[in-house]
Amino acid sequence: MENLMTQNTNQKKNYDFEFFGKGSEYFAIMIVNWLLTLVTLGLYYPWARAKRLRYVYGQTALNNERFHFAGTGKEMFRGFIKIILFYIAVMISYMVLLKVVKLPLLAILFLYLAFFAIIPFAIHGSFRYRMSRTSYRGIRFGYRGNRNEIVKKFFKWVFFTIITFGIYSAWLQMNIRKYTHQNIRYGDVEFSNNANGGDWLLLNLKGYFLTIITLGIYSFWWQSEIFAYYIDNMRMTKGEQRIKCSSTATGGGFFELLIVNFLITAFTLGFGKAWADMRTQKFIFDNVKMEGDINIDEIHQTEDEYTNAFGEDAMDFFEIDLA
Amino acid sequence: MKNTIDAKYYDGQSSAPLKAIVVLNDRTNEFHLQIAGEISFVWLLKDLQFEQYGHILEVRNTNYSDAILKIDDKYFSEKFYAAMKQNNSIDIHTRLLNLGLSKITAIAVCLLGLIVLAYFYVLPPIAEKTAALLPESFDNEIGNLFMDAFLRKNNIDTTKTKYLEQFAAELDLKNRNPLRFTVVKSKEVNAFALPNGQIVVFSAILENMESFEELVALLGHEASHVNYRHSIKMLCRNLAGYMTVSLIFSDVNGVMALLADNAQRLHSLSYSRGFEQEADEQGLEILMNNKVDPNGMVKLFEQLEKESNIYIPKIISSHPLTKERKDNMHKIISETVYEIKSNDKLNSIFEYIKN
Known part of the structure; x- marks a missing residue:
């Protein structure tokens, strides 16, 4: 009897990603966003961003059920105001150091430190907000990372990066990825990531040199290796059940994607970017394969609601990309 | 009257889909839901948010934001949109989008034209x-x-x-x-x-x-x-x-x-x-x-x-x-x-x- 049970739950499940987004629809959203942002003198921007994200999430489906982004313009607008206040506070302190205390070196150092120090806070806030506003079948994602912990770790890794003349930056990047990913939850499903700095460094060194030797041609294969490294290291577990992700993307696939995207964008003076973006999303979801035995009909809600968009906006404000 | 429809319901507690029967009452602006043949409740249209994917309608209630009602019916979808519109529950963005790409583009081009004119003739003075x-x-x-x-x-x-x-x-x-x-x-x-x-x-x-x-x-x-x-x-x-x-x-x-x-x-x-x-x-x-x-x-x-x-x-x-x-x-x-x-x-x- 017990044997039968285990066999039953350990059965391989089907996971099928699909991306339905269409360039024309996305373009229409961009145009409406543009119109509304313009007539509100830019104030609509956070709402525009919410609309855009909601479309992209809503067009992404797993086993024919769509993802949902519940973030609102209001939340992101509040985050945006906080960012502006932070920026003003830093600038005022900078001016005081420069003009009143008259310590120009200290002032510049302060400026760099302030903008640098916000990075781990932004990463934390961004993950926390983005995950909490993402849901699938009514079950929320969540991020359980500890802010103080990632801030401390971040500065430790940055210190190592400095004393190794940058070599450690490969570990810095992968450690952040690992830390953030292993704190992602989807209901009672836990995420993890096996990436490590050494592999990442080798992968990139190889990609770099082969790209130079082949006069750039290898860059598409390098890109596909980076993508595969991101995807292949992702795992999900729920009790005894697990899912392993793998990439099916090839260098040739990236070559076609990027060249066609470039042509679409260039020959339409940039207006075709909506179509290029949708092709990229489709390419990504067509090339992520999940294998395992987690039953996605049996996930339970575990994550609390959370609506602070500070990090989300900080990432956007300083144009840091969350890969 | 075809305001009654079969739907799929996610209750926001579990990822398991449940069968639901939905009745749209467009006079009282209410949704009557019966879930899995047992629980019945009412959603007010003014509390609802929705996404349309082709015929598919995903409805969420702002008071229970995790629950999803999923309806796949063209006729019902149109009816629902009309009821929401009557109820003033559709934001400006969605209204503009529903004009269709060509009209939106025309508006955008006109506006851009005006700005260019202003840029050359209003801005310098x-x-x-x-x-x-x-x-x-x-x-x-x-x-x-x-x-x-x-x-x-x-x-x-x-x-x-x-x-x-x-x-x-x-x-x-x-x-x-x-x-x-x-x-x-x-x-x-x-x-x-x-x-x-x-x-x-x-x-x-x-x-x-x-x-x-x-x-x-x-x-x-x-x-x-x-x-x-x-x-x-x-x-x-x-x-x-x-x-x-x-x-x-x-x-x-x-x-x-x-x-x-x-x-x-x-x-x-x-x-x-x-x-x-x-x-x-x-x-x-x-x-x-x-x-x-x-x-x-x-x-x-x-x-x-x-x-x-x-x-x-x-x-x-x-x-x-x-x-x-x-x-x-x-x-x-x-x-x-x-x-x-x-x-x-x-x-x-x-x-x-x-x-």
Whole structure:
């Protein structure tokens, strides 16, 4: 009897990603966003961003059920105001150091430190907000990372990066990825990531040199290796059940994607970017394969609601990309 | 009545889909739901948010934000949209989107057209008005800032500066505020005026001059830039231009922004040509008022033109179309009655400056 049970739950499940987004629809959203942002003198921007994200999430489906982004313009607008206040506070302190205390070196150092120090806070806030506003079948994602912990770790890794003349930056990047990913939850499903700095460094060194030797041609294969490294290291577990992700993307696939995207964008003076973006999303979801035995009909809600968009906006404000 | 439909329901507790029966009552603006043949409850349309994917309708209730009601029926979807519209529950973004791509694009093109018109016909006068509102202390501050930075990299020729001051003192440059003159040692053929009244002449441009009329022409031209506050007007114009451009392209991609940025730069260049012409004409008037041969201006241009065969000096690159400017000068000179007096004093100071 017990044997039968285990066999039953350990059965391989089907996971099928699909991306339905269409360039024309996305373009229409961009145009409406543009119109509304313009007539509100830019104030609509956070709402525009919410609309855009909601479309992209809503067009992404797993086993024919769509993802949902519940973030609102209001939340992101509040985050945006906080960012502006932070920026003003830093600038005022900078001016005081420069003009009143008259310590120009200290002032510049302060400026760099302030903008640098916000990075781990932004990463934390961004993950926390983005995950909490993402849901699938009514079950929320969540991020359980500890802010103080990632801030401390971040500065430790940055210190190592400095004393190794940058070599450690490969570990810095992968450690952040690992830390953030292993704190992602989807209901009672836990995420993890096996990436490590050494592999990442080798992968990139190889990609770099082969790209130079082949006069750039290898860059598409390098890109596909980076993508595969991101995807292949992702795992999900729920009790005894697990899912392993793998990439099916090839260098040739990236070559076609990027060249066609470039042509679409260039020959339409940039207006075709909506179509290029949708092709990229489709390419990504067509090339992520999940294998395992987690039953996605049996996930339970575990994550609390959370609506602070500070990090989300900080990432956007300083144009840091969350890969 | 086909307001009753089968649907799928996710309760926000588990990811398992449940069967639901939905009745839309469009008179009371309510949804009656029966879940899995057991639980029944009512959702008010005013609490609902929805996404439409083709025929598929995903409805969420803001009071229980995790629960999803999923309905796949074209007729019901349309009916629901109409009811929501009647209930004023559809935001402006969705309303615009539902106009269809061609109408949205038409609106966008019209709006863009209006902005472009405003950019060319409304912005310049506003920028000039703004410049007029700025106090002259602002001109001084900006000028001093620039001069300080400039002098850190360049050396003053004190003797020639003294002679140039004497030379300028002999002239009426129609200035309202005091002008200051400085000669810097440089191989570059250049001269410029700052909003604080500081006129900087590079030594190489002096060496190329053959007559004092050319120097009067140069000073007249630069003094006119100061008199008419060209730098400040330019600054206001550029700021306003960049604000417009960044407003238009705030949410659009980099390629377009780059194109627009360059267009803006080109436009400001042609605008600066307008200023150059004004300075030429006012400079010419200064020549005539001081009873100096106005052809000095033409000679100055010719000197600069010659120099440009060797390498392109800044004064020409930012003052293009020399031929056009020369023709303009010839035209004005031929149309104006003027008097020339020989001026030994200017001539002798000029000799000192040259040597």
